[in-house]
Amino acid sequence: MTGHPNVGVVEDVRDVVARMALSAAFEPGNEVVGQLVAELGAAGAAEFLASREHTARGQAALARRWREENWLAAADVELELAHRRGIEVIVPGLVTWPTQLDDLQERAPLALRVQGALPVRQALARSVAVVGARAATRYGVWVAEELCTQLAVEGWCVVSGGAMGIDAASHRGSLAGSGPTIAISAAGVDIPVPSSNDSLFARLYESGAVISEVPIGQHPNRRRFLVRNRVIAALTPVTVVVEAALRSGALSTAREADAMGRSLCAFPGPTTSAMSAGCHELIARGGAALVTSAEDVIEVALGSRERIGGNTGAQRFVSVDLQEQQVLDSCANRSASPQQISRSCGISIDAATATLYLLERKGLVRQTARGWRSIDRAP
């Protein structure tokens, strides 16, 4: 077992670097790359692309691109940079990886860069995506802010795209309610897009999180905005569209959510507003539930989370560090005192006790008559 300060505990750090390299070399959501990684692993895929063996359709072009630069060396540099800037890199297999992304199959992100104070997997356990038009109306902005403040008060995390209009209003509303909120960016996590959202991103770094599948420092392009939407849709059990014109990008997020069996909600608005036409279409013919309040949205979210099943259940969305994992292991299948735990983990009793209370807050352990015991979770 080998560790890296900012990638957590993984079997093979080569996998992390290869995933970062592949996600730097190829645009997000490239299915051929996704298939290669699924078959060979990330390091294996990188080796395969460097070799001369690739003959299958589409692979030759990928290999040419791969050989243009030393992507693996660049990934090492990015990982160093991430470390210096406190940007977390998470990949499948880590306890911090949001497993609901696996529903994207070969379109799943290869690696995520996360900047911000929020433990994202834990926050995603009670989360909804709130999306909508950049050219929002005052009505839409008001609705998004109200909704997200209320969601925050009820302890729900708001996931959005960090863009102008409904996205920004959603993040702002959540922050106003002191809630957890996550922006899924089409640019590198360190590049606020649009730049007018500078101060919003500063607040997200401080108390929320910005997540991206493209390398640090990268700028977005039209395609990245679009493929980013699948990540928003996959991360949460329900996507809420607040305002959308008939050809809005928010509708692509809605379609992705629907295709993955996530629930879909939309806010109505005046029929005289083109910015509500997309929402009305979703309700009338797109299978979206009409919602008018945070209460409505939460009801749908709870129903959907149950329906999607234990695989994305609350307990699995908890981020734990190495020491927490050791403490958890030491009280799995048996009750243990802080003294016993301190001995088996080689840490002080105070450290063991502090960690136990932390784990209790995360819902991972409970106190019994005979000591502390871990709460069973799905594997």
Next chain:
Amino acid sequence: MTGHPNVGVVEDVRDVVARMALSAAFEPGNEVVGQLVAELGAAGAAEFLASREHTARGQAALARRWREENWLAAADVELELAHRRGIEVIVPGLVTWPTQLDDLQERAPLALRVQGALPVRQALARSVAVVGARAATRYGVWVAEELCTQLAVEGWCVVSGGAMGIDAASHRGSLAGSGPTIAISAAGVDIPVPSSNDSLFARLYESGAVISEVPIGQHPNRRRFLVRNRVIAALTPVTVVVEAALRSGALSTAREADAMGRSLCAFPGPTTSAMSAGCHELIARGGAALVTSAEDVIEVALGSRERIGGNTGAQRFVSVDLQEQQVLDSCANRSASPQQISRSCGISIDAATATLYLLERKGLVRQTARGWRSIDRAP
């Protein structure tokens, strides 16, 4: 066969007078009265109430009320009044009776008073009910007017309640589109309610119709407003709610429509408007389709009319007078020339030809290679 100048051709004018008398003596929708009429006929029910035989629960009070006045004599007076004022009285069995009211069973109106130029049964063949709050917003008024003008342009009749707010806007919109429109009043047809709708009622008499189940000259009361809603719901294949607060009377019309298997539509509005909250509730949990245009409403109406079946099909909603009926009979099951029809009906060839063209416009006859022939209708 006996005729009355303003009740059309009926088997028994006693039935008409008895129905008018019963509907004057008892409040609309009285189910005990409705059951008596169903079992004994209207004249039989009147005789039964005048006798001392009534012992079943609820009948004694009815009988007392019945013996308070000479309702049959009063009905004769009302029938005379109707004749003088050009108010039509229609009852079940007449070709002018809208048979979709039979779905109300024992709650069906006993008789309808109709004032206005519009042939109502024909108009109802392509009709939608548009209802909503009296305390409508400017948004709601705009939506109702636009919707109903467009419905008028597409040849659909708008049925509403003649009240302030959405009702008035709906009638006005229809009239603006030169469309047929019918107000179902909770008062006598000659009493505009509210009186501020005077000029609207004048236009309805002129080119639309006002229908009521209570006698000429009667004023409305709270209960009459409520029971009137079942008639609006029953008359049309689809009820559209434009604006409604959560406890709006328009929602009772919606519930009646739904209970009778009619289709339900609602317009969305801003979630910030209390006047749209009832509509949103209907869409989210009341089975209403979200609609944003006349096109949407017509689509639902066509689907619903088909579903309700031939019993309310277009051909049955046509009003014909005595001469038209004779002409129809003379070309039923065989093609006939205007000359043949003129002979068998005892009218001039010109009159026969004019009547045939009128019937053709109503979709009741067609020209064949061998002359005119009536189009088959359900009995």
